[in-house]
Amino acid sequence: MGFADLSISEIAEDYHLPVEEIFRLCDRLGVAYKSPHTRLALEDVKAIISEILAGREES
Known part of the structure; x- marks a missing residue:
């Protein structure tokens, strides 16, 4: 499994x-x-971002 070179804090910042x-x-x-x-x-990272985007589509 590869690494996305993203941290939890960077994902939080990128998606506000x-x-x-x-x-x-x-x-x-x-x-x-x-x-x-x-x-x-x-x-x-892909799973987390998918969840974030799915939550935004529901809003």
């Missing part, structure tokens, strides 16, 4: 969300992390 919201998504999706600076695997 609090870091805590990304932590909740990680927990729900079973994505392991240690801190906001944790670099995530490509598949995990």
